[in-house]
Amino acid sequence: MLRRYAAIGAVSLLVLAGCSDGGESEPRRSPAPSTPKSAAPSPSPRAAFDPPTRFGPQGAALPAEASENTIGGGDAPVRPLPVTLHRTTAFIASTTALLAVDTITGRTLATIAPTAGTTQAPTGTTPGGTDPARTDAARAPLVWTDNGRATVLATFVVDRPAKGTQKAGRAIEIVAVDAETVKSLWTAQVEAPAGLDQGYAGLAADPIGVDAGTLAVGVTYQTAQGVVAVDLATKQARWSRADFRPGVVTSGVVVGATGDPLSDPSSVLALDLADGKQKWSALPGSQQLIVSSVGPALLIATGKNYGSGDTLVASLDVATGKVRDRSAADYSSVRCQFDGKDVTVCGRSGWAVGLDSTTGKTLWELPDRAGTRVAPRIAAAWHGAVYGTTDNGPVVLDARSGKDREIAPGLAPLVVNEYVGIGLPPNGGEGVRAYPAAQ
Template sequence: MGRGRTAVRGTAIALCAAAALTVSACGGHSSGAAGPSDPPSAFGPGQVVGPAPALSQGESATRYRLPAVLDQGTAYLAGVDGVRVVDTASGRTMETIRAQHPLLTTEGSAANLTHPPLVTTAGDARAVVWPFLVKAPGGGNAVELTSIHTDTHTATNVLIGLPQWASSAEYNLSVTPIGAAGTTVVLDVAGGLHHAALTTDAGTGEPLWMRDDFTADAVTDGTVVGAQPDAAPANTEHVVGLALKDGTQRWTQLHGFGFGISSASPSLVAVEGTLPTATAGGTFQLLAAATGTSVATLPISNGLPSRCVYDQTSVTVCYAPTDNHAGARVVVAVDAKTGQQLWSMPNGTNGTEPVPLVTDAWHGLVYATTTEGLTMVYRARSGSPVRASAGPTPVLVNDQAGLALDPNGPNIVAQRPID
């Protein structure tokens, strides 16, 4: 979260001809090793599984969001030129899935590496989805949307047309995966001052709907939530909820400046920004994704980047700032359904102690790192400490693995739970 925006100018929009094709890639199988039934509270030594994408200037590794997802014991690590399928138990790269068309390299081609691949389920099939920005066979730009099947690690690809303004532009063009439900996938297309939401069927490549002058940020509870600029001459924007099915507008909320929006739970989205009536510090609110209703205002300033993580059961943890160079770090945990605050840091008992940086949450536990490099684990519903241990803190966790940044170099390491 915390991404500032400038208003985008209006433009007529048209779909390029979208051709659908299916390409198979050879695949292998993951180890299938069973993990512990409880969420892990400690991890073994990490083993390098690949390079970490470069951080932008001034960005701290402690707040980095990996372009990766975990599915059981398999990690999917996205890069500009491919997605590596890694067995976290052995560290072995089982497959590298690459685009079938020439990649388009622009100043913004690495921008989508700030978002992880999407994991989605359609019927009994489960897939990891990733967009490649490519050069279309007939000329112009397109998206090659790749679905990696988690059972076989084979990939199928469809070619997706872009908005007219993006079909030939090469200035800072990027395509970012935002969310998916079944075979419906939402992408945010950006270039210069332009933004558009592009929604497509990952199985057929059929375009479903598109909305120009709209920055898609989250897909939650059947709703695509993002920001749209107000009509000129206003230099403001507002938060909008669109029906995932057909793009019709469900609600509008919170006119203001510089909104950062992200999914906070299966039913909530987090919105930070500055309201015209705000005296200082802006606002950080949790909205019901389906209706736009504000369910909670959290004591988090929008002056620095912030983020929410959902533990996949019942608790959402929001935190800011995510760097140590300014302000005081704040952590707030809420009920993932109601938004009711459960606990926060600092509080009356630890107000003089440095607040650790939250990195992830999983099934009732919260993971954080201290300035000394220790991994701290807390109970998600109470905030009570569970364990402190040495070693790199995982920034992505499930019951079979953790992914962390190597403290000794710009690499990603996989860790196996030991307790």
């Protein structure tokens, strides 16, 4: 799998939401959060297509927070949008609140702010901070099913006021919202990993993943990173660790890398979500390691050899950490994403590949060897469909064959589900818009 496209050059593997009449008006900034407001989502959901291959021509403008500082000067996304879809509702993680937006009307249904104190926006110009080690800054909210209830989880850094004998300080607040009613369910506060928060600007928190009722929160303080595992039943921290850069949560573990990404020798570690104990380690003596998911059973780690500086990319078994394949290729600018079914799609400018998410086997690669087809710029992959653009416009590929599935979809969505696609307006305009799935 890795050798097939080892010569392409660079993979950092980032596992890379108002009413509208269809015009491309500028997105509105949501009001500053105060007391949470809420309104019921639209009662009649759109027709569902799993996966959609065409989108309607009229899109609802989403608040500026859905794309702020994520779109580059060339109208191309420079990092994943901080947006998660549940049915026809878009949940947007801003720096100060969680927004719930009806993608049918563009109406903001709820603005849910933390309750423990004043939110602290990260330093720099991006919602997730500017630290280059944080390769997936401004992670989208997570949807977690709790006893049959779909629950949206978002995380914030808050400045807590002094109370009684308790000094003022900072905390990480988890906000839980009912995905159907968009009403706040609960909030909880946990401390940053010991030694990570020195009280200065630059502390940020991002939800990494949920498994077995435990939420892993990635915490960044300037150039240092750590993780807190939060028991969602008790709403308390199970454990935390400061010298760990979390990347993937799966099968009861959080997998990431140790050490400073630029200067320290590093390894890939899998830590038990229940108690933080090490389950396995891999690739010792590495540097600048980044871990991302290919599927439920397979991971990819990229980085360099600490001693020689040679680049490396390796596929790892989730259960054991065993290296299935390894290459010395330079993977520093490709983004990969799992389609949630059985294929992972990786791409960079001028190249794309589909991988079987269980075996890692190469399913297809573009451009083809005959030179008759070009590679699209990958926007998203979901449930067997790959969405992207070429110089001919948006296109949808079949995820397993790589063949053109729809050549006139009307949109290359960056976030998509069976009801809606969220993406850049095809005819230009500010921000991102939500377009109904039409086929």
